[in-house]
Amino acid sequence: MQYLSTRGKTAPMQFSDVLLMGLAPDGGLMLPESYPQIDDATLNKWRSLSYADLAFEIMQRFATDIPKADLKDIIDRTYTVQAFGKADITPVRTLKDGIKILELSNGPTLAFKDVAMQFLGNAFEYVLKQKGERLTIIGATSGDTGSAAEYALRGKENIEVFMMSPHGKMSEFQRAQMYSLMDKNIHNIAIEGMFDDCQDIVKALQQDAEFKAKYSLGTVNSINWGRILAQIVYYFKGYFASTENNSQKVSFCVPSGNFGNVCAGHIAREMGLPIDRLIVATNENDVLNDFFQTGKYTPRTADKTYVTSSPSMDISKASNFERFIFLLTEKNGEKLSELWTDVNSGKGFDLADLLGDVQQKYGFTSGKSTHADRLATIKAVYESDNDLLDPHTADGVKVARDVRKDGEVIVCAETALPAKFAETITEAVGQITIPRPAHTQNIESLEQKVVVFANDAKLVRGLIEQNVEAK
Numbered sequence: 197m198q199y200l201s202t203r204g205k206t207a208p209m210q211f212s213d214v215l216l217m218g219l220a221p222d223g224g225l226m227l228p229e230s231y232p233q234i235d236d237a238t239l240n241k242w243r244s245l246s247y248a249d250l251a252f253e254i255m256q257r258f259a260t261d262i263p264k265a266d267l268k269d270i271i272d273r274t275y276t277v278q279a280f281g282k283a284d285i286t287p288v289r290t291l292k293d294g295i296k297i298l299e300l301s302n303g304p305t306l307a308f309k310d311v312a313m314q315f316l317g318n319a320f321e322y323v324l325k326q327k328g329e330r331l332t333i334i335g336a337t338s339g340d341t342g343s344a345a346e347y348a349l350r351g352k353e354n355i356e357v358f359m360m361s362p363h364g365k366m367s368e369f370q371r372a373q374m375y376s377l378m379d380k381n382i383h384n385i386a387i388e389g390m391f392d393d394c395q396d397i398v399k400a401l402q403q404d405a406e407f408k409a410k411y412s413l414g415t416v417n418s419i420n421w422g423r424i425l426a427q428i429v430y431y432f433k434g435y436f437a438s439t440e441n442n443s444q445k446v447s448f449c450v451p452s453g454n455f456g457n458v459c460a461g462h463i464a465r466e467m468g469l470p471i472d473r474l475i476v477a478t479n480e481n482d483v484l485n486d487f488f489q490t491g492k493y494t495p496r497t498a499d500k501t502y503v504t505s506s507p508s509m510d511i512s513k514a515s516n517f518e519r520f521i522f523l524l525t526e527k528n529g530e531k532l533s534e535l536w537t538d539v540n541s542g543k544g545f546d547l548a549d550l551l552g553d554v555q556q557k558y559g560f561t562s563g564k565s566t567h568a569d570r571l572a573t574i575k576a577v578y579e580s581d582n583d584l585l586d587p588h589t590a591d592g593v594k595v596a597r598d599v600r601k602d603g604e605v606i607v608c609a610e611t612a613l614p615a616k617f618a619e620t621i622t623e624a625v626g627q628i629t630i631p632r633p634a635h636t637q638n639i640e641s642l643e644q645k646v647v648v649f650a651n652d653a654k655l656v657r658g659l660i661e662q663n664v665e666a667k
């Protein structure tokens with residue numbers, strides 16, 4: 197299988213090259229030339245597979261340049277009970293009102309990003325070894341992404357990680373999760389500034405072509421194709437867990453920010469998985485809700501991007517959205533370039549004439565949830581089901597309840613566990629003991645490893661030079 201860029205100006209590539217990439221050289225995102233089609237008989241065969249075996253069946257159709265035995269080994273080492281706590285990896289539970297919860301957050305950092313990132317860590321290590329290369333991952337995080345990346349890449353050969361976070365701005369739990377890693381290849385850097393300052397440092401280093409080449413800089417942000425691919429698997433798994441046969445359809449409701457998670461659902465649907473609707477749930481940062489309701493997409497400026505109590509969905513524009521718009525506009529690279537010129541200038545675009553396709557042909561709908569909604573949903577579900585939802589998942593459940601049609605089975609993606617967001621949980625239900633997986637029980641009392649730097653890219657550059665051998 198070959199991969200093409202959404203902008204149409206990058207030579208076709210193989211999976212292992214795409215895996216290590218961020219943006220394509222032409223500024224677009226990489227996508228497979230077509231989505232493999234899964235027929236009814238194959239779905240039947242897959243119904244009873246273990247998570248790892250299902251992942252192998254799906255991924256081998258996309259990662260065609262990795263020998264099958266090697267791919268199988270990477271997957272088998274990734275999706276284990278040890279890493280994900282449960283044999284099913286992503287089991288489904290059902291609330292009293294019939295809404296189903298797809299548990300995606302039982303991995304090491306208690307957020308759905310682990311499902312893809314744990315795979316990426318092992319896949320990166322494998323591909324780097326094959327190519328005889330090394331990689332210096334630099335990243336900025338305000339919480340979830342950074343910790344998922346660190347837990348995925350800790351101790352991996354030929355990979356060094358430099359993760360910047362805003363000094364004093366993360367929760368005690370999030371700090372403990374990241375800073376308690378003692379692995380030699382993990383470097384935590386607390387920057388005296390905001391998250392945006394961290395991101396600016398990453399950009400500054402990335403834009404220095406000479407430095408980038410000399411130290412093999414790379415990232416693991418949400419546009420990485422390997423992450424999307426790994427996420428496709430749990431839509432199949434969640435579908436099988438929620439149905440008895442393939443004549444039944446289910447809808448998925450996905451708390452969304454950068455459109456990475458629901459993009460994987462969209463691809464699963466394109467592959468022939470019987471998904472009825474894909475429900476995009478947003479918080480107050482509702483650029484995606486606006487699009488799916490009106491066809492108009494307008495990125496937010498920084499001062500209109502709100503800091504909310506579902507912080508991992510606080511986005512100004514959705515970095516993976518281009519992957520869907522590419523298909524919607526019939527794979528027209530030139531058109532895509534034009535649309536994204538308008539996105540980057542802040543103007544956005546209007547595809548109202550295609551809204552019928554968006555909703556009917558591609559099955560998308562959406563809804564929005566606010567701080568008050570998420571608190572009310574956490575409280576209501578706690579009272580009715582004695583079940584605690586994290587704030588992001590609560591946004592999903594709120595929207596699912598709003599849009600549910602008679603008889604519709606809706607599976608909500610559980611994108612984090614409540615233990616990560618204790619403050620909001622307490623605000624919603626009062627002082628209670630929030631359950632924590634065993635491995636995070638006393639995490640705040642562990643020794644921590646972090647350097648505090650002024651907001652200056654030069655300091656980070658120096659740290660990389662000290663720790664990574666130049667090419």
Ligand SMILES: *Cc1c(COP(=O)(O)O)cnc(C)c1O
Pocket residue numbers: 307308309340341418451452453454455456457458508509588611612
């Ligand atoms: C990253 C994240 C999201 C948003 O996912 P996208 O793939 O960016 O749409 C939602 N909830 C949580 C808890 C997350 O960490």
